[in-house]
Amino acid sequence: AQSVTQPDIHITVSEGASLELRCNYSYGATPYLFWYVQSPGQGLQLLLKYFSGDTLVQGIKGFEAEFKRSQSSFNLRKPSVHWSDAAEYFCAVGDSGNMLTFGGGTRLMVKP
């Protein structure tokens, strides 16, 4: 069975600082990987996805993620965080049948 672990429940960074959110997955085949963001009171919005090809994928809002098969990781990064990035971030792995398994989420707080 597939699983996703987001080791950091909460992260606080200063505005303008760089950000890396960790995601580790367990899946038997080539994974389909996603990062979603959830602002308070909102649904989930897709930030980026990885299906195949280039292991560094670019997403919306200046985010990027790198797929590392050897480490079973798909970490999310942003060079300079803005106050509006404060939200909860979810990593997810999908199978060929379109079922998603989500990690527990990481809540990002941004200090002025």
Place this chain on the structure above:
Amino acid sequence: NAGVTQTPKFRVLKTGQSMTLLCAQDMNHEYMYWYRQDPGMGLRLIHYSVGEGTTAKGEVPDGYNVSRLKKQNFLLGLESAAPSQTSVYFCASNNPGRGPNQPQHFGDGTRLSIL
């Protein structure tokens, strides 16, 4: 652009009451999903549907029923609500006909409290 619409947005129930959550999508998607979100556990799949008239169990189906009588609607029912079903419920949809694992589009959620 409506996308995925969930009603109601908030609801408080007493233990033992029943209710139905409605999800409607206007993107002509084949697949629809119901998740529940609990702190620290991410989203867990309750039930899903791969087309009109079909439904299947997800990871946490107990205590819930679903129906997909029309392609655009996916209903989630609680027959006898329990405090353990207090959660935020999300509906999602996608259209796998365009390729594997097309991203799911989510509604804004229904916050349900069972007293």
